[in-house]
Amino acid sequence: MSLDMPKFSDLDALYDEENALVGTAMYEDPDLFDEEMEKIFKNTWVWIAHESEFPDKGSFKLSNVGLEPVIVVRDRKGKIHCMVNRCRHRAATVCEVKKGKTSSFQCPYHGWGYGLDGSLRALPYPEQYGDDFDKAQHGLLKLRTESYNGMVFATFKEDMEPLEEFLGEAVCRYIDLFMKQGGGFPVKVLGEHQFTVPMNWKVQLENTTDAYHFPVVHKSFMQTLDGQTEEMFDFLDKGKGWVEDLGNGHSIMMMIPELEDLDANLGAPIPARFEELAQEIRDEGYPEDQVKKIVRAVGGAGFNLNLFPNVSFSLAFFRVLTPISVEQTDIRHIAIGMDGGPDAANQARIRLHEHFQGPMGFGSPDDAEVWERIQRGTKGGEDLKILVNRGMVDEVDGPNGPRGHISAETGMRAAYKMWKGLMAQ
Structure with a gap:
């Protein structure tokens, strides 16, 4: 399928921007899904990895x-490459190990060998291709790759604007703030879990900056919290937070403004729930000012940042969506911690991750249940519209x-405006 494929005749029926109404076909039409894969995922920056x-x-x-x-691979000079996992001979994948270390990649079918930069290095019996066979023209298909603060993105679009321009100044600022969860150390991936949900990818895209669902879907989680933490998560009643369109489909949901910058207010008392952890870190020999910085970072940032089209920074973890089919999406929840930081702090981060995001936690199973029910619900009343118009009555112009x-x-x-713009090309 190419970018000059026939367009859907009425994008307004799929997303009515003026009234913020979404057509049911957005979740169900397989042809629309195929076009999204070409016009969106091959036409913008897509998150692929964290450098750690x-x-x-x-x-x-x-x-x-x-x-x-x-x-995604780092070559001998430290340069990052992203290549399509497909041998240029007969299309077999050249790697099936999810993560590791190697000096090259080799196709298991006929032995074509590729360097860390994707170049074709060797193949058995090359003389059968004739003297004019050029190995330089048969390397792995490569994507443009750029990074920002450890986050690695790739694009098929050679003339795509630079990554930092696509993200924008505001998004870059919030990424920098989110990465303060390293507590003065570099952020690193501690682990992840992946699960598949029978839903369209846009169902999850909508979720990360949806605070409206939190007290309903995550009621059981709220009941597990101590009083101080429960009050902190009661952000709907407090009304201090906001949601803002940051451009290019990106958005932020500021739930706990006092935790926007983790380096602010470090002189405040350590919360009672973290006092035992603080003492463990003191016992490891860290001075009090560093103890407070680390402990504050352990609790996570006060916002969710949604980057169109496939990654979000949610309080204390990364969430990545991968479309599989029109009604199937893989979700990865990635726990992050402190590279070189105290073991006790990283253990605390893992326990907090397990409590909410983990497969036996409270948040992920509840979210997955309602995502699946949305997809099932779209089977009825196909002419009904999906409403994303909440808050239009008093929306104002923000800084971005x-x-x-x-x-x-x-x-x-914000996401659907970007979606519509890309789909109209």
């Missing part, structure tokens, strides 16, 4: 750009774009 996942020369990991399987109440659907409207 392949820190050494020769280290690699597998990822996806839409439906395309890719290898429209800003709404903490429960507003401003972030969804």
Whole structure:
């Protein structure tokens, strides 16, 4: 399928921007899904990895750009490459190990060998291709790759604007703030879990900046919290937060403004729930000012940042979506911690991750249940519209774009505006 394929005749029926209404076909039409994979996932920057996942020369990991399987690898000079995981001979994948370290990649079918930069290095019996066979023209298909603060993105679009321009100044600022969860140390990936949900990828895209669902879907989680933490998460009633369109489909949901910058207010008392952890860190020999910085970072940032089209920074973890089919999406929840930081702090981060995001936690199973029910619900009343108009009544101009109440659907409207713009090309 190419970018000059026939367009859907009425994008307004799929997303009515003026009234913020979404057509049911957005979740169900397989032809529309195929076009999204071409016009969106092959036409913008897509998150593929965090640099800590392949820190050494020769280290690699597998990822996806839409439906395309890719290898992300660091070569002998430390340069990061992203290549389609497909042998140029007969299309077999050249790597099936999710993560590791290597000096080259070799196709298991006929032995074509590729360097860490994707170049074709050797193949058995090359004389059978004739004297004019040029190995330089048969390397692995490569994508443009750029990074920002450890986050690695790739694109098939050669003339795509630089990554930092696509993200924008505001998004870069919030990424920098989110990475303060390293507590003065570099952020690193501690682990992850992956699960598949029978839903369209846009169902999850809508979720990360949707505070409206939190007290309903995550009621059981709230009941497990101590009083101080429960009050902190009661952000809908407090009304201090907001949701803002940051441009290019990106958005932020500021739930706990006092935790926007983790380096602010370090003189405040350590919360009672973290006092035992603080003492463990003191016992490891850290001075009090560093103890406070680390402990504050352990609790996570006060906001969710949604980056169109496939990654979000949610309080204390990364969430990545990978479309599989029109009604199937893989979700990865990635726990992050402190590279070189206290073991006790990283253990605390893992326990907090397990409590909410983990497969036996409270948040992920509840979210997955309602995501699946949305997809099932779209089977009925196909002419009914999906509403993403909450908060339009009092939305204002923010520093970067429209800003709404903490429960507003401003972030969804930001994503669908970008979706519509790309699909119209």
